Amino acid sequence: MKTESTVVRNAQFIVIEGLEGAGKSSAIALVRDFIEKHTGQAPVCTREPGGTPLAEKMRDLVKIADETDPLCDEAECLIFYAARAQLIANVIKPALAEGQWVLGDRHNLSSLAYQGGGRGLMPLVSAISDATLKGFKPDLTLYLDIDPKLGLARAASRGELDRIEVQEIAFFNRARETFLSYADNDDSIMIIDASQSLAEVHKDIIAVLQNQAW
Template structure:
């Protein structure tokens, strides 16, 4: 757990899990109960330099395909920038930070989906040390359903275009890590949105620093 006056909360999930609506719900709930405005981030991205790295990861270039190892390194480089220049300064100033993805995404997508678990573990330890969110809400959904939802939003980016088995491996890794980490709360994202939101609010109310 982080020793800061502010709190770091992260929303995680596969494509189509409903992260955007969950982020809005969590932001509004916490701002209402704390009386302070949250610092909202997204990964990869969140700083001018990190956003450029995001573009490299998200946009497919058929003339120079991004290899898996380069993808992993870019995402951690973007994360390091965001933590150093936005997240830790905010937490040090007593602000609350709400993140759209964090390291759990890399453990699941690059570690599980890409099969780069050893590389992810080394880079994660080197760049993050013991830094982690105070609370992670993982929106769990069957990959096939999530991808159907994502496709209905419009054109898919490079990551969203991966094959189904990639997301199945990522989901398996998400769930495996969640069973071992009490700070990760699993929310059934296949439910109706009203039920998903009820479960999210229940998870927030269970936090001693929001009671």
């Protein structure tokens, strides 16, 4: 088991990203167990938007469709970053400072892909990202890549889709292209083929994690 001083020195922020139906939930469970096994501590688990009492209320705003007052794209983007700023300031950074590993269900890459690529708001997203994050980023991002049609079919089989999940397929194609573009230009983002069997996906994730500094 790692000593306390080693855990503090090596504490990392790992994020799972992917389109709807990519299998993030099972991947998060796998990575959570791996971190606990190798550090002796359960990681702090977060989700975006959300993760704090105030940020969870913001999550409701972007997830629930209101036909009488539809959320415009710019407002959606601002809410995501407001929730992210709360989460980073009140949960993620304090946990890392205490030597706790943090495992995130989505982070900034999702905004770049969905609001930047999908919504076509990249100038706004880039400006807000720079202003709020000030260079803060995950140590490792596992991007679960899947064709949007396959992913949405999987998501639909789980039940009713939320406001974002019912966007047109072109929206998700643009988001995927953005995910892949950032992954191709950032060594901290690892692409996992999520169209494989669950066993193969998990095998690939474990292979990536084993290359991390423990």
